[in-house]
Amino acid sequence: MIREDFREILRLVRPGSRVLDVGCGEGALLELLTREKGVDGRGLEIGAAGVAACMARGLSVVQGDADQDLDHFPDRSFDYAILSQTLQATRNPRHVLDELLRIADHAVVSFPNFGHWRVRWSLLSRGRMPETKALPLPWWSTPNIHLCTLADFLALTEDLDVRVDACCAFAGDGPARPIDPTKAFENWRSETCLFMLSRNPPAAGLEPPPASGDLFDG
Amino acid sequence: MANLDFAGAVMSEGGTWRFPPDQPLRLDSGARLDNLEIAYRTWGQLNADGTNAVLICHALTGDQHVSGTHPVSGKPGWWSRLVGPGKPLDPAKHFIICSNVVGGCMGSTGPASIDPATGKPYGLTFPVITIADMVRAQAMLVEALGVETLLAVVGGSMGGMQAQQWAVSYPEKLFSAVILASASRHSAQNIAFHEVGRQAIMADPDWRGGAYASQGVRPEKGLAVARMAAHITYLSEPALQRKFGRELQRDGLSWGFDADFQVESYLRHQGASFVDRFDANSYLYITRAMDYFDLAAGHGGVLASAFAGARDVRFCVLSFTSDWLYPTSENRHIVRALTAAGARAAFVEIESDKGHDAFLLDEPVMDAALQGFLSSVERERGI
Numbered sequence: 274m275i276r277e278d279f280r281e282i283l284r285l286v287r288p289g290s291r292v293l294d295v296g297c298g299e300g301a302l303l304e305l306l307t308r309e310k311g312v313d314g315r316g317l318e319i320g321a322a323g324v325a326a327c328m329a330r331g332l333s334v335v336q337g338d339a340d341q342d343l344d345h346f347p348d349r350s351f352d353y354a355i356l357s358q359t360l361q362a363t364r365n366p367r368h369v370l371d372e373l374l375r376i377a378d379h380a381v382v383s384f385p386n387f388g389h390w391r392v393r394w395s396l397l398s399r400g401r402m403p404e405t406k407a408l409p410l411p412w413w414s415t416p417n418i419h420l421c422t423l424a425d426f427l428a429l430t431e432d433l434d435v436r437v438d439a440c441c442a443f444a445g446d447g448p449a450r451p452i453d454p455t456k457a458f459e460n461w462r463s464e465t466c467l468f469m470l471s472r473n474p475p476a477a478g479l480e481p482p483p484a485s486g487d488l489f490d491g
Numbered sequence: 492m493a494n495l496d497f498a499g500a501v502m503s504e505g506g507t508w509r510f511p512p513d514q515p516l517r518l519d520s521g522a523r524l525d526n527l528e529i530a531y532r533t534w535g536q537l538n539a540d541g542t543n544a545v546l547i548c549h550a551l552t553g554d555q556h557v558s559g560t561h562p563v564s565g566k567p568g569w570w571s572r573l574v575g576p577g578k579p580l581d582p583a584k585h586f587i588i589c590s591n592v593v594g595g596c597m598g599s600t601g602p603a604s605i606d607p608a609t610g611k612p613y614g615l616t617f618p619v620i621t622i623a624d625m626v627r628a629q630a631m632l633v634e635a636l637g638v639e640t641l642l643a644v645v646g647g648s649m650g651g652m653q654a655q656q657w658a659v660s661y662p663e664k665l666f667s668a669v670i671l672a673s674a675s676r677h678s679a680q681n682i683a684f685h686e687v688g689r690q691a692i693m694a695d696p697d698w699r700g701g702a703y704a705s706q707g708v709r710p711e712k713g714l715a716v717a718r719m720a721a722h723i724t725y726l727s728e729p730a731l732q733r734k735f736g737r738e739l740q741r742d743g744l745s746w747g748f749d750a751d752f753q754v755e756s757y758l759r760h761q762g763a764s765f766v767d768r769f770d771a772n773s774y775l776y777i778t779r780a781m782d783y784f785d786l787a788a789g790h791g792g793v794l795a796s797a798f799a800g801a802r803d804v805r806f807c808v809l810s811f812t813s814d815w816l817y818p819t820s821e822n823r824h825i826v827r828a829l830t831a832a833g834a835r836a837a838f839v840e841i842e843s844d845k846g847h848d849a850f851l852l853d854e855p856v857m858d859a860a861l862q863g864f865l866s867s868v869e870r871e872r873g874i
Contacts (some may be wrong), residue, residue, distance in 0.1 A: 297709065315835070318809055320841060321839050321841065321842060321856070324837070324838070324860075325839055325856055325859055325860050325863070326861075327837070327862030328807070328837050328839065328860045328864050328867075329859060329860070329862070329866075330861040330863065330867070331863065331866065331867020331868075331870060331871075332837070332866075332867075333837050334828055334833040334838075335835060335836055335837065335838040336839045336840055337823075337838075337840050342827070342830075345830050345831050346830055346831070347831055347833060349831060389683075415677040429736065442744040
């Protein structure tokens with residue numbers, strides 16, 4: 274049984290590409306991508322148990338966190354940088370997103386949408402911080418310190434001059450549903466959002482030069 | 492020399508490799524060692540593809556007797572936990588090599604060896620050696636043993652320095668490197684502790700300017716003090732507290748300077764037993780080699796540049812939370828440089844209160860990580 278967001282990422286990632294999974298946990302997605310898409314995968318994971326599990330799976334995973342360790346990766350050393358359900362737990366999400374698109378051509382980012390109607394209803398009706406399927410923990414124990422809505426995230430991508438290549442939404446365990454993130458009702462409907470982003474091409478519409486390719490060749 | 496280990500199950504071979512006069516060891520200092528001898532042991536057999544050789548690099552006071560019974564102390568080899576049948580390094584699967592470093596005192600050419608030019612022990616006329624010199628000698632031995640590429644170079648502490656040096660000096664001969672509780676350079680604190688040890692040795696009247704061997708004495712007191720000071724740096728405060736606390740040797744205080752506290756007695760024992768198996772001049776030379784180690788120095792101070800040639804080598808770096816000698820920050824520094832160089836690196840900091848020596852001790856998480864890493868490397872190499 275493959276998680277629906279994994280299934281979607283699997284669909285988005287080009288075979289044989291170079292992938293960095295930030296917050297890769299025990300390496301389930303990396304292993305899936307390696308097996309199904311033949312990617313050259315690396316991971317970053319904050320928990321020692323997760324890293325040890327990744328090592329046992331033969332994955333090249335470094336213990337570290339998105340806030341501090343992305344800075345050490347060279348420019349454009351990956352085709353994809355994946356940040357699954359982690360952006361809202363970073364100290365500086367704007368910097369992290371910027372870094373993802375420095376080290377990779379594409380960023381695949383998913384996060385719980387704080388604009389989902391259940392969240393809004395919880396605040397409106399009970400005046401309490403929401404506890405939903407996508408946000409299961411009470412406010413005093415959640416690692417999420419920078420929650421945002423779909424509209425907030427979209428505004429950040431515009432601010433960073435980042436292009437949205439693809440966007441889809443998940444609800445519960447259901448399959449991915451492609452959405453137009455600029456539509457206001459999607460901000461009500463989408464429980465979890467997944468974006469594929471890339472840098473807008475430089476001025477004059479020039480394509481960026483092909484990846485140097487010297488980092489992981491051979 | 493050949494003897495049976497592991498209850499006779501696996502043959503261990505070894506001895507001393509004597510390099511012919513036309514194969515001197517050229518040293519970083521510019522000096523040259525003629526008639527180089529390297530003492531080593533091996534376990535297992537090189538497979539037909541030549542893909543299963545693993546080199547283990549020992550730490551400051553270690554030696555080639557990784558597994559089996561140590562010929563001097565009679566105790567199990569220093570890494571018997573990890574090397575043996577069914578263990579992460581398995582003679583049934585790997586061709587395991589470990590040699591005594593040049594400058595050492597367990598059979599390889601060192602300051603206690605006879606200088607062919609004078610017929611007397613080198614003493615302080617022995618040239619200063621470096622980690623890169625040790626690795627150069629290992630590369631000569633590995634080649635002499637008919638091994639072209641190494642599946643892995645594995646080492647902790649100073650052994651980890653050698654593993655890094657291998658990746659920098661001979662990346663094409665290396666498939667993977669395992670670096671445990673190590674550093675890419677010695678910090679001021681590391682150098683400071685070593686200087687205390689060296690001063691203790693040189694302050695011993697029996698050191699005789701390093702010429703003690705020809706005068707029939709040994710600077711045992713100085714070497715023991717050096718070991719006592721160093722041993723504290725291998726442990727951690729919580730581990731010492733847990734093991735000894737303020738427990739006394741006998742009922743009541745002696746109101747003098749006997750070993751009242753158990754920790755004193757323990758340290759004295761560590762010092763006294765060390766001098767039975769180690770040479771004081773070797774201690775000076777090897778600590779110096781570690782102090783001189785600075786992998787980035789030859790690459791404009793940028794460690795990532797040092798590793799630029801090692802992009803195809805797979806790395807596993809492990810550190811321990813309570814290691815204050817080569818702390819996680821130093822190991823992370825290595826990992827960040829490897830990342831910046833585009834190398835494949837795996838890194839984890841292991842929770843332990845056993846200090847620097849944790850890499851030698853029972854740490855199941857380390858074993859699992861190491862086993863996992865080696866298994867994946869073996870899969871990639873088709874073993």
